[in-house]
Amino acid sequence: MVKLICPLCSSTVEIPDDALDGELFEHDACGAQVEVYVEEGKKKLRLAEGISEDWGE
Amino acid sequence: MARISVFVDVQREEERLLIDAARRLGHELEVINVMHSVNWIDSRPPGEELGVSFVRCISQSRALAVASYLHYSGVPTVNNPEVLWKAGDKLITLTLLSKRGIRVPETAVAYSRTDAIRAAERLGYPVVIKPIHGSWGRYVMKAHDPDSLDDILDLKETVANPTFKIHLIQRYIEKPGRDIRAFYLWGEVPVAIYRVSESWKTNTARGARAVPAKLDNEVVEVAVKAGDFIGGGVLGIDLMEDREGEVYVSEVNGIIEFRNTVRVTNYDLPAEMIERSIKELRR
Ligand SMILES: Nc1ncnc2c1ncn2[C@@H]1O[C@H](COP(=O)(O)OP(=O)(O)OP(=O)(O)O)[C@@H](O)[C@H]1O
Ligand SMILES: [Zn+2]
Numbered sequence: 001m002v003k004l005i006c007p008l009c010s011s012t013v014e015i016p017d018d019a020l021d022g023e024l025f026e027h028d029a030c031g032a033q034v035e036v037y038v039e040e041g042k043k044k045l046r047l048a049e050g051i052s053e054d055w056g057e
Numbered sequence: 058m059a060r061i062s063v064f065v066d067v068q069r070e071e072e073r074l075l076i077d078a079a080r081r082l083g084h085e086l087e088v089i090n091v092m093h094s095v096n097w098i099d100s101r102p103p104g105e106e107l108g109v110s111f112v113r114c115i116s117q118s119r120a121l122a123v124a125s126y127l128h129y130s131g132v133p134t135v136n137n138p139e140v141l142w143k144a145g146d147k148l149i150t151l152t153l154l155s156k157r158g159i160r161v162p163e164t165a166v167a168y169s170r171t172d173a174i175r176a177a178e179r180l181g182y183p184v185v186i187k188p189i190h191g192s193w194g195r196y197v198m199k200a201h202d203p204d205s206l207d208d209i210l211d212l213k214e215t216v217a218n219p220t221f222k223i224h225l226i227q228r229y230i231e232k233p234g235r236d237i238r239a240f241y242l243w244g245e246v247p248v249a250i251y252r253v254s255e256s257w258k259t260n261t262a263r264g265a266r267a268v269p270a271k272l273d274n275e276v277v278e279v280a281v282k283a284g285d286f287i288g289g290g291v292l293g294i295d296l297m298e299d300r301e302g303e304v305y306v307s308e309v310n311g312i313i314e315f316r317n318t319v320r321v322t323n324y325d326l327p328a329e330m331i332e333r334s335i336k337e338l339r340r
Contacts, residue, residue: 010070010316031067031092053218054117056192056262057293057310 004045008032013045024048059335060108062087064123070316071327072113078327084335091119096126103130109338111135111331113312117145117190120312133338135330136290136311143287144311147225148189150287151308157286159279160305162297163228170210176226177206185227186210190220192310193262199229230297230305235259237270239277240313240326241284241292243333246277248324250317267317279304291330 001014009030019025021038033048061084065072079086087107091114096103103126110127112134114120124138136144143149148166155161162185165176177184177200186209187197196213200206213221236259239249249272254265261267270276280294283306293310315326 008067008069009073011073030069030072053195054190055115056117056195057312057314 002043004043006030006032006034007045007047008034015043015045019043058083058085059339060085060087060106061331061335062089062107062110064089064091064110064112064114064127066090066092066114066116066119069115069314071314074316074319075111075113075327075330078325079331082328082331084331091123096123098126103127103132107132109133109135109335111334112141115312117141117192117312121145135334135338136292137288140288140290140292141311144292144309146189147187147308148223151225153286154283154306154309157282159283159286160303162230162305162307165226167224167226168222170207170214173210173224173226174203174206177203180226180228182206183229185229187225187227188221189223189225194258194260196221197258199257230299230307232257232259232297232299235265235268236307237276237296237298238318239270239280239294239296240315240318241280241294242329243289243291243337244281244285246272246280246284246294247329248272248318248322248326249276249280250321261314261317267321269322275304279306283309291334 003012004015006013006027011029013027019036023036025034027034034045035048036043061079110132112120112124121138121141124134124141128134128137151161151164167173167176183199183201185199198209200209235251235253237249239246249270251268251270252259252261252265253268259265283294284292287309293313295307297305297307319326
């Protein structure tokens with residue numbers, strides 16, 4: 001497992017070592033849909049796109 | 058000590074900060090995930106036990122629904138649905154503020170492609186084109202010439218949501234590499250940040266850097282007025298300065314995100330938000 005920071009709630013998310021670029025996960029702690037992406041060989045997370053036209057402030 | 062309720066769907070860092078602050082302050086707290094609850098519309102009151110209710114849904118449609126249910130059932134709600142509705146719609150916000158003498162970027166509302174292009178011609182390029190709803194800078198675009206505006210309008214025609222076919226065409230303000238987010242709490246502006254970015258879009262959700270801002274008199278005065286005109290409560294007022302130092306209100310946010318503000322200013326915004334709201338609303 002890799003520990004990453006959730007882009008929505010900033011707490012840790014555990015992502016399997018074999019997670020793929022573009023794979024989607026639901027973060028149980030906050031309910032966010034997060035997407036794994038790879039930058040400079042490192043796995044990172046961003047909010048999954050396109051699920052939430054009305055999200056925000 | 059007071060009773061407070063926090064209504065959430067997904068929980069951002071802000072919701073955690075708010076919940077932590079409520080506990081720290083010793084309030085009796087209930088957190089309600091609206092995704093796992095039902096609101097019955099009947100003659101029974103929704104319950105005295107809710108106390109002052111903070112609506113913190115990340116989905117603006119859900120937030121408006123929850124706030125409406127609570128407010129019209131007689132529960133003191135932050136923010137009340139009319140405020141959320143006005144702040145959630147840039148057309149309403151800009152119209153309300155501009156008619157009451159607040160400087161906003163020159164803006165036209167166009168309902169057709171042709172008129173959008175005409176309005177842009179009158180404003181002069183570049184223009185900013187944005188939908189009436191939306192946040193985090195989504196679908197906010199800049200067109201440098203009629204061709205790129207045409208392409209943007211093309212794209213918008215393909216979006217199913219009909220509100221995307223109402224175009225706000227706005228004069229582009231040459232900002233000094235930042236904008237200002239002022240936090241309005243019940244008639245006062247105790248804290249503000251600059252959002253500094255290389256990009257012309259200065260949303261922190263898009264990577265802009267938060268820097269503590271000095272509370273300039275003009276900024277505070279404009280932000281307080283803007284918040285009052287929208288209907289009060291707890292708001293995020295976005296302001297832009299131009300080359301000449303003129304200050305414009307660009308929009309008002311009804312469900313504020315403040316994690317970066319708390320981090321860079323150490324101002325206990327969640328605690329202030331709770332305490333001031335209780336003071337205003339507790340009967
Ligand atoms: N007329 C304009 N001139 C220059 N920059 C602008 C203009 N309108 C918007 N911007 C920039 O684009 C960003 C996004 O625009 P705007 O605030 O209207 O959208 P939003 O999606 O409601 O963002 P949020 O609610 O997260 O602040 C602003 O933070 C600002 O930096
Ligand atoms: Zn999370």
